[in-house]
Amino acid sequence: MTNSRFPANRTPEIGAFFRRDRNWHPPAFTPAYKTSVLRSPQRPLLSLDNTLSELTGPVFGHNILGELDNDLIHNLAGPGESAIGPRILVYGRLFDERGIGVAGALLEVWQANAGGRYRHKKETYLAPLDPNFGGCGRTITGEDGSYCFRTIQPGPYPWPNGPNDWRPAHIHFSIFGHGFAQRLITQMYFEGDPMIWRCPIVRTINDRRAIEGLTATLDMEATIPMDARAYKFDIVLRGRRSTLFENRMEGN
Amino acid sequence: MVQALRRLKESASQTAGPYVHIGLTPNFAGISGVYERDLGTAMVNDKTRGERIRVNIRVIDGAGSPLKDALVEIWQADAAGIYNSPSDLRGSADPNFTGWGRLPTDMTTGECMFETIKPGRVPFFDGRKMAPHLTVWIVARGINIGLHTRMYFSDEETANAEDPVLMRIEQRERVSTLVAPRDGDIYKFDIHLQGINETVFFDI
Numbered sequence: 514m515t516n517s518r519f520p521a522n523r524t525p526e527i528g529a530f531f532r533r534d535r536n537w538h539p540p541a542f543t544p545a546y547k548t549s550v551l552r553s554p555q556r557p558l559l560s561l562d563n564t565l566s567e568l569t570g571p572v573f574g575h576n577i578l579g580e581l582d583n584d585l586i587h588n589l590a591g592p593g594e595s596a597i598g599p600r601i602l603v604y605g606r607l608f609d610e611r612g613i614g615v616a617g618a619l620l621e622v623w624q625a626n627a628g629g630r631y632r633h634k635k636e637t638y639l640a641p642l643d644p645n646f647g648g649c650g651r652t653i654t655g656e657d658g659s660y661c662f663r664t665i666q667p668g669p670y671p672w673p674n675g676p677n678d679w680r681p682a683h684i685h686f687s688i689f690g691h692g693f694a695q696r697l698i699t700q701m702y703f704e705g706d707p708m709i710w711r712c713p714i715v716r717t718i719n720d721r722r723a724i725e726g727l728t729a730t731l732d733m734e735a736t737i738p739m740d741a742r743a744y745k746f747d748i749v750l751r752g753r754r755s756t757l758f759e760n761r762m763e764g765n
Numbered sequence: 766m767v768q769a770l771r772r773l774k775e776s777a778s779q780t781a782g783p784y785v786h787i788g789l790t791p792n793f794a795g796i797s798g799v800y801e802r803d804l805g806t807a808m809v810n811d812k813t814r815g816e817r818i819r820v821n822i823r824v825i826d827g828a829g830s831p832l833k834d835a836l837v838e839i840w841q842a843d844a845a846g847i848y849n850s851p852s853d854l855r856g857s858a859d860p861n862f863t864g865w866g867r868l869p870t871d872m873t874t875g876e877c878m879f880e881t882i883k884p885g886r887v888p889f890f891d892g893r894k895m896a897p898h899l900t901v902w903i904v905a906r907g908i909n910i911g912l913h914t915r916m917y918f919s920d921e922e923t924a925n926a927e928d929p930v931l932m933r934i935e936q937r938e939r940v941s942t943l944v945a946p947r948d949g950d951i952y953k954f955d956i957h958l959q960g961i962n963e964t965v966f967f968d969i
Contacts, residue, residue, distance in 0.1 A: 525851040529890075533968065538778045539909035546780075548907030551827035552958050558968035561933060565887050566900045566915075567969050569850035571840065571865035577804065588799050610773045623788025631784045633794050635834070635872070647799050649791045685781065685788055691852060693840045694969060696911060698904050700779040714780060717909050723777040749773045 528754035529563040530694045531610055539717035546713045547674055567694035573619040575653055582651045585624070585664035589647030596646035598627025598665030600741035603684065603701070603729065607658040610752030614658025618750075621651040621687040622662065629670030629680075638670050663741065669708050681708035681715065690750040701746045702728045778910035785836050785904060790869050805838065805867025808881045812861040815844025815882030819951045820916065822877050824870060824903055827959035831875025835905035838867045839879055839916075841898070846885030878951075883918065889929040896924035896931070898943075903956065913967045916954045919946045939965050 541553035581588040586596045603622075607615040625631045625648065628640035632648050646665065654660045667682050683700045690696070702709050702724075709715055709728065718724050726749075735743035786794035790803040809817070820839070824832040841864050842848050849858035849865075858864065868877040886894040899916040917925050925931055925944060934940050942964045945952040956964045 525854070527852050527854065533775065535968070537774055541909055543909060546907070546909070549780075549909060550907075552832070552905065552907035553909075554912065554963060554966050555959050556963050556965075558966050559933065560968045561930060562890060563969060564889055564895065564930070565848060565853060566840070566842075566895070566898070567913075569840075569848035569852045571863060572850060573804075579800065582800070589796070608773055610775055612771065612773055621788050623784065623791075631787060632796055633784045633787055635783065647787075647791065647796045649788050649796060649799055651800075685779075685785070687781075687789055693900055693902070694913075696838070696902055697776065697778060698781045698785075698911060699776050714782075717779075718777050720777075723774070726774065726776060727779070749776045751775050752772065 526691070526753055527568055529568065530692060530751040530753045533751065537718075537720055537723050539719070543713075543717040546717050549717070563692070563694055568692045570689060570691055570693040570695070572617070573653060573689065578651065578653065583662035585622075585646070585648065585650045585662065588650060590645035594645045596626065596665050597643050598646075598667075600663070601666050602661060602663055602735065602737065602741050602743040603746055604659070604661040604735060604743060605729075605746040605748065607654045607660065607688065607748050607750065609690070609695075609750050613752075614654070614656070615690055615750055616654055616656050616658060618654045618658070618691070619651065619689045620654065620660055620748075621649070622664075622684050623649045624664065624667040624684045625670055627665050627668050629668030629682075640668070640670065666703065669706075674713055678713055679708055679711070681706045681712050686748065688748060688750065692753070695750040697748075697750060699727060699748070701744075703744065704728055704731050780906060780909050781836060781904035781911075783834050783906040785834075785906075786869050789836055789867065793869050803867075805863075805865060808863050808866045808879065810861050813882055814859050814861070815884075817950065818881060818883050820879040820881060820899065820945070821951055821953045822868075822870070822879070822901070822916075822956065823875050823954075824905065824956045825875075825958065829960075832870055832905050833872050833875045835870045835875075835903055835908075836867065837870065837877055838865070838902045839881070840865050840900040840902070841881065842884040842887050844882055844885050846887045848887070886924065891929070893927070893929050894924070896921050896928035898928075898930075901954075901956070912958075913969055914956060914964055915943055915967070916952070917944045918952060919944050934965055939963075
């Protein structure tokens with residue numbers, strides 16, 4: 514079988530995924546982020562080794578992608594128009610915890626416009642919509658896990674939580690790996706943004722290094738001169754065990 | 766000192782937030798013209814093999830209110846119990862069935878309705894057969910890391926009774942939180958995030 518994710522010379526891996534480090538991820542119950550209070554499970558999660566239901570996952574081919582899907586500056590803009598805001602490239606690689614690039618993975622992103630306003634019917638922030646900006650994009654990682662998209666840098670915005678909480682500028686990422694157990698949604702922050710460390714959502718994460726791992730680095734070498742600056746953002750999904758000497762009998 | 770393992774750490778999860786629809790179901794959010802249709806809304810076509818069913822899902826918070834801003838994904842085997850995934854080496858899945866669906870919960874009712882087929886049985890890692898089930902993944906504002914659970918079928922009593930995953934649930938009264946009752950062709954699966962009926966969620 515040949516497809517974009519597994520070329521003919523590569524066999525799909527089927528080993529179980531490494532355990533999630535639940536001390537690295539945010540816990541479910543984080544009262545400073547108020548909405549989590551009524552939405553956090555209180556019973557312990559049931560721990561179980563992966564079965565086929567989690568080792569497998571959906572495949573997305575390049576046929577789902579439109580020409581402008583990875584260009585948020587233009588994918589909703591009128592002819593000859595473009596979105597307003599600081600023009601940037603966001604690029605990086607998708608790895609697993611073993612450092613292996615994850616090929617053929619669907620990345621979906623969404624974000625506010627340069628004024629910090631989302632194009633959503635429930636959004637009420639007074640900053641105006643940009644008629645040329647939708648705020649969604651997607652791409653599929655290459656053979657080495659690399660990806661790139663073009664957008665404008667989103668603005669920070671206030672949100673109802675504490676009396677004066679603001680989100681740092683951020684881009685939401687949804688990531689599919691090769692197994693459904695790798696499914697992940699996270700957010701990318703921007704190097705040097707003073708709002709990062711004040712944000713109750715960022716601070717649901719207890720480990721400073723985990724927050725730094727979500728902060729993209731300005732990369733002037735990857736800049737397109739006179740056009741767009743570049744931010745590098747690598748993403749890591751769960752690694753998986755080798756099946757070479759695997760004993761899958763119950764009880765071992 | 767010893768040699769370093771040189772492993773990376775998984776990127777930390779962050780909530781999908783209230784505007785998850787912009788990224789994952791933009792047409793539902795009112796953004797038309799970027800993607801032709803929202804991914805995951807059509808799991809079946811006219812040729813899909815298996816019994817057609819509908820699955821109605823709600824996600825209910827600790828105050829008893831259904832979430833009106835949640836996003837639900839399901840992943841399941843085809844009617845023969847094969848996943849449409851390169852990692853399933855047991856055979857070829859039904860080419861007319863994706864196995865993967867994604868829907869937002871309705872902004873008024875908090876419900877979503879998947880149109881799919883009943884999956885076949887899939888082996889557990891020791892070879893015993895699991896009962897037919899859907900893998901369910903939930904994200905929303907206020908959920909810091911996506912929640913994994915499963916939906917089983919109320920009319921599969923025999924299979925459910927020998928399902929190796931359901932058998933792992935120590936508090937037997939909680940098994941019922943994963944079994945959706947059937948009414949006609951609709952299975953109704955209420956997922957309770959908290960409370961006396963809190964659904965069993967997995968670290969898997």
